[in-house]
Amino acid sequence: MxxxxxxxxxxxxxxxxxxxxxxxxxxxxxxxxxxxxxxxxxxxxxxxxAMDSGAEKALWALEFETPDGATLALQRFLGKPLLINFWATWCAPCVEELPMLNAFYREQAPKGWQVVALAIDQPSSVRKFLARLPLEFPVGLAGMQGTDLGRSLGNLTGGLPFTVVLGGEGRVLHRKMGQVTAQDLQQWSALR
Missing domain, CATH: 1.20.5 (Single alpha-helices involved in coiled-coils or other helix-helix interfaces)
Structure with missing residues (x-):
């Protein structure tokens, strides 16, 4: 069943x-x-x-080789306002802002402003780039030393572009991650 x-x-x-x-x-x-x-x-x-303790003081002791083989000692810029721009040839926003930084330098140099670009790049790439787009302000070949410097100044990710504005007494007044704008430059030009 x-x-x-x-x-x-x-x-x-x-x-x-x-x-x-x-x-x-x-x-x-x-x-x-x-x-x-x-x-x-x-x-x-x-x-x-936050910046590393002593980063400002250490900054002024640094030296970098320039694309033409000379030495760029940051200490020579102490005493006047200084804009330091960390950049690379492979960084599109960096390349886009360089002509604006060059114009800022041209306009503000008579008023005491200085600009330095620190290339986080291969020296040969920087030389080729500057042959096509010469800059009126000094360029230092910073490489990994520049990345470490940026990190000590608060750029923990190592992102580019990174800009630091220092007053004449050598103190950091402003830092910016990312591309600089005309408004940034106008605001900074009033700083001393």
Whole structure:
């Protein structure tokens, strides 16, 4: 004799399917939270952080080779306002801002301003670049020493471009991660 197979009943629905409008709100909330979190991380990443103790003093003792083989001693710039720009030939925002920095130097040099570009790049690439786009202000071949200097000045990620503005007494007045704007230069030109 055969026993009848037990009846299998369909599983009971534990909950009604979610309302489509409710689901959209849930997805929007998750996406919004992710966007806010991502923006917070990006903001943190692109903000200059605290400088190392003694970074300003150490800065003035540094020397870099120039593209033409001379020595660029930062100490010679002490006593007047100085804008130091960390850049590289492979960094598109760096390359875009160099003509603006050159114009700033041309306009502000008679008022005592100085500009120095520190290339975080291969010397041969910098020389080729400067042959195409000469700059009126000094350029130092900083390489990894420049990356370390940037980090000591608060650029923990090593991102480029990175700009530091120093007053005549040698103190850091402003630091900026990212491309410089005309408004930045106008604001900084009032600093001393």
């Amino acid at each position: 055969t026993t009848p197979a037990p009846e299998i009943s369909p599983p009971a629905a534990s909950a009604a399917p979610a309302d489509p409008a409710r689901r959209r709100w849930l997805y929007a909330g998750v996406a919004g939270a992710a966007a806010v979190g991502g923006a917070g991380v990006a903001w943190w990443k692109f903000q200059p952080h």
